[in-house]
Amino acid sequence: MNMTDLFTQSIYPDSTATVGDVTYLLLRAEGSDDKRLGILGDSAGFEGERQGDLLLCPLTAGNAAALRAVLPWLQARPLGLQVSAGCGDRLGLATPGHIRSIRKARGVAPILAQQSIRENARTGRTPQEVMDDAMWGVFQEGWRDGFGADADHLKTTADADVTAAAGYTFFTVDPGDHVDDEAHTASLPDLERKFAALPWADLDSSPADLRARFLGSTFELEDRQLQFDEESLLRAAAKYSRAVTHAARMYRHLDSMLDRPWELEVSVDETATPTSHLEHFYIVSEMRRLGVRWVSLAPRYVGSFEKGVDYIGDLDELRADLAGHAAIARAFGPYKLSLHSGSDKFSVYPIAVEETRHVVHLKTAGTSYLEALRAIAQVDPALFREIYGLAFERYDEDRRTYHVSAIPARAPRPDTLADDQLPDVLDQFDAREMLHVTFGSALARYGTEIKSTLRANEDAHYAAIEAHFDRHLAAFAEGAEGK
Numbered sequence: 001m002n003m004t005d006l007f008t009q010s011i012y013p014d015s016t017a018t019v020g021d022v023t024y025l026l027l028r029a030e031g032s033d034d035k036r037l038g039i040l041g042d043s044a045g046f047e048g049e050r051q052g053d054l055l056l057c058p059l060t061a062g063n064a065a066a067l068r069a070v071l072p073w074l075q076a077r078p079l080g081l082q083v084s085a086g087c088g089d090r091l092g093l094a095t096p097g098h099i100r101s102i103r104k105a106r107g108v109a110p111i112l113a114q115q116s117i118r119e120n121a122r123t124g125r126t127p128q129e130v131m132d133d134a135m136w137g138v139f140q141e142g143w144r145d146g147f148g149a150d151a152d153h154l155k156t157t158a159d160a161d162v163t164a165a166a167g168y169t170f171f172t173v174d175p176g177d178h179v180d181d182e183a184h185t186a187s188l189p190d191l192e193r194k195f196a197a198l199p200w201a202d203l204d205s206s207p208a209d210l211r212a213r214f215l216g217s218t219f220e221l222e223d224r225q226l227q228f229d230e231e232s233l234l235r236a237a238a239k240y241s242r243a244v245t246h247a248a249r250m251y252r253h254l255d256s257m258l259d260r261p262w263e264l265e266v267s268v269d270e271t272a273t274p275t276s277h278l279e280h281f282y283i284v285s286e287m288r289r290l291g292v293r294w295v296s297l298a299p300r301y302v303g304s305f306e307k308g309v310d311y312i313g314d315l316d317e318l319r320a321d322l323a324g325h326a327a328i329a330r331a332f333g334p335y336k337l338s339l340h341s342g343s344d345k346f347s348v349y350p351i352a353v354e355e356t357r358h359v360v361h362l363k364t365a366g367t368s369y370l371e372a373l374r375a376i377a378q379v380d381p382a383l384f385r386e387i388y389g390l391a392f393e394r395y396d397e398d399r400r401t402y403h404v405s406a407i408p409a410r411a412p413r414p415d416t417l418a419d420d421q422l423p424d425v426l427d428q429f430d431a432r433e434m435l436h437v438t439f440g441s442a443l444a445r446y447g448t449e450i451k452s453t454l455r456a457n458e459d460a461h462y463a464a465i466e467a468h469f470d471r472h473l474a475a476f477a478e479g480a481e482g483k
């Protein structure tokens with residue numbers, strides 16, 4: 001059997017695309033997880049091996065760029081106010097599963113290549129690799145309805161540069177390092193000092209101007225009114241003004257650098273305290289005054305959005321909180337409210353969709369890794385046991401940079417479980433969080449095995465991802481209840 005026979009025996013049928021008299025398709029070698037781009041016809045610009053009529057091209061960055069140039073739907077693009085779902089994929093193998101679910105969720109646009117610089121450091125991937133992995137998945141599934149790419153939690157202009165170069169379209173600027181959390185509880189004299197010391201030149205304003213803009217007015221927003229007094233204004237200004245100027249700096253940097261359409265999200269979701277409605281109002285009125293334009297904003301909501309598990313808190317309080325944030329978003333945009341750490345918050349979705357009137361972005365990341373582990377528990381119990389055992393070892397250390405509350409003593413011990421009980425570990429709260437935050441350790445030790453197992457069992461992997469995202473997207477799709 002020659003190479004062509006090997007590859008042509010397993011075409012991904014949805015990948016086939018014909019432009020003029022050139023056909024592009026994705027192939028997989030029988031009995032192997034090796035994939036190739038096949039080209040029939042003029043293949044100038046691609047690098048590969050000729051096998052009869054076909055050029056068989058490895059999935060390199062160069063071939064990805066060449067393919068993007070001829071098949072424009074493989075380029076990320078802005079999505080505007082369309083309801084959207086961020087499908088972070090730390091392993092770079094989950095996109096086909098995401099697409100299969102997205103296809104069924106009418107009106108929901110996918111944001112596929114979504115990764116923060118912090119995650120890149122932990123997964124050892126570059127923004128370009130994240131983008132290319134997602135693109136090959138889009139090609140494999142023949143998804144032509146567009147997708148966004150989220151350069152998540154950007155902190156510096158250098159972060160912006162490297163992701164802009166990789167073709168990202170949705171830039172999430174996180175000015176959280178510039179939020180002064182002390183201002184939340186500082187005494188009035190301290191607050192006065194903080195206020196006086198704000199970067200007034202960068203704010204293009206003065207203390208008197210700022211007071212004149214906000215004090216003595218009642219801001220009418222639909223069914224509610226917002227009013228600042230001296231203290232609430234000083235607290236909001238002291239806490240968020242440096243974050244506002246940083247967001248403006250990032251916006252201007254991106255705007256001057258990008259000569260293609262792009263969009264901005266501003267996230268303040270990783271602050272120490274929830275974002276009050278007054279603070280949200282303050283942040284967006286100041287950003288707008290400074291010329292910033294954004295499509296999406298992530299406040300920190302009340303209650304607890306822990307990683308990979310459902311909402312912890314009072315849903316009525318959350319509804320009231322979302323209602324106020326959504327009213328501000330309509331008044332100053334409209335822009336989407338963004339749900340960060342949004343995976344697995346099944347009780348929140350109908351409320352968020354209703355209160356935002358379907359102007360909403362859902363951001364998920366580690367949950368796809370967890371569902372990949374569910375697939376591994378099904379097809380390679382021994383490997384899953386190792387990964388789960390490592391989670392017990394590493395949890396205390398690895399949890400430090402995450403917002404989680406798992407207690408390992410409550411999670412089932414690996415040695416007490418039969419093989420067929422292992423997939424259910426992913427449904428146990430403590431185990432799920434432990435596995436979530438130890439992903440960097442798991443990838444460092446078992447990354448090669450994890451990826452090769454998923455590649456060799458991709459149907460099981462895609463099915464696990466698809467089923468999990470079906471549960472996420474149902475509430476966001478057109479025709480869902482509550483709209």
Ligand SMILES: [Zn+2]
Nearest residue numbers: 267269340341
């Ligand atoms: Zn976030």
